[in-house]
Amino acid sequence: MIQYIDSHAHLAMLDFQTDTYIRLMNDWANLGLVSILDVGTTAKDLKDRLALWEHCRTKSGAQTNLPRLYFSAGIWPSEEAIGDWKKHIDELESHIKNVPRDTLVAIGECGLDRHWNRLDKGSNLRCERELFAAQLDLAHRYGLPVIVHSRDAAQETLEVLQDFPGVLGVIHCFSYGPQEVASFLEQGWYISFAGNVTYKNAQELREALQATDITRLLLETDSPYLAPVPHRGKKANPSMVQHQYELASRIKNMPLEDLARQVARNFSKLFIQP
Numbered sequence: 115m116i117q118y119i120d121s122h123a124h125l126a127m128l129d130f131q132t133d134t135y136i137r138l139m140n141d142w143a144n145l146g147l148v149s150i151l152d153v154g155t156t157a158k159d160l161k162d163r164l165a166l167w168e169h170c171r172t173k174s175g176a177q178t179n180l181p182r183l184y185f186s187a188g189i190w191p192s193e194e195a196i197g198d199w200k201k202h203i204d205e206l207e208s209h210i211k212n213v214p215r216d217t218l219v220a221i222g223e224c225g226l227d228r229h230w231n232r233l234d235k236g237s238n239l240r241c242e243r244e245l246f247a248a249q250l251d252l253a254h255r256y257g258l259p260v261i262v263h264s265r266d267a268a269q270e271t272l273e274v275l276q277d278f279p280g281v282l283g284v285i286h287c288f289s290y291g292p293q294e295v296a297s298f299l300e301q302g303w304y305i306s307f308a309g310n311v312t313y314k315n316a317q318e319l320r321e322a323l324q325a326t327d328i329t330r331l332l333l334e335t336d337s338p339y340l341a342p343v344p345h346r347g348k349k350a351n352p353s354m355v356q357h358q359y360e361l362a363s364r365i366k367n368m369p370l371e372d373l374a375r376q377v378a379r380n381f382s383k384l385f386i387q388p
């Protein structure tokens with residue numbers, strides 16, 4: 115059976131009862147989903163996400179087949195976090211401090227979102243950048259890779275990353291073209307594509323995927339957002355990542371099994387044995 119990894123999902127946002135999570139995660143594992151990276155968006159969400167998983171694991175019993183779960187913690191550039199970024203960074207650090215390295219595998223998601231944060235809306239772009247830079251600094255100090263959210267801000271994202279040459283990670287839910295792929299690859303970064311790469315009007319994203327070095331490629335759902343074709347419009351779940359794998363296998367002209375094996379290697383290289 116082909117083994118899939120969803121390298122970016124927000125499981126807690128699916129908002130199910132514990133029993134439903136166990137049943138669904140068991141179904142996903144039986145479809146070949148072996149690992150999920152559960153991604154944080156606020157300074158304090160890690161504790162509840164770990165508790166939910168612990169609860170599922172204890173309640174499900176040893177014979178239930180579940181995907182392996184990994185976690186990241188980070189602060190999405192919301193107006194609230196930007197406005198008081200130092201406090202949010204301190205809080206984030208207090209939550210990640212004592213989590214073991216085989217559980218917490220990355221900082222993020224963090225980054226720049228110039229679709230939501232804009233000068234004409236009075237957003238504080240300097241503080242947005244500080245919030246991002248502070249998390250790259252945290253990643254540097256803790257020796258962790260970073261999951262970067264970057265929207266309508268390719269150039270500035272690259273500039274901030276250049277200030278932290280030792281820090282590596284992934285540009286998640288990639289939303290730029292082949293030229294930007296080249297710039298991020300050149301700085302050593304990985305590129306991850308979400309369900310929107312399967313959308314009819316996403317030709318530029320497919321060209322970006324084509325241009326992504328196969329040894330730097332990751333695939334994700336960003337669940338519950340951006341369900342891929344043929345599930346577009348529904349709430350995404352991690353098992354849907356197989357559609358991103360199938361598309362990538364066609365674009366890269368590579369058997370699905372080989373592609374999945376390569377993506378798994380990329381995932382462990384970046385997150386598990388950096």
Ligand SMILES: [Zn+2]
Pocket residue numbers: 122124153223336
């Ligand atoms: Zn996300």
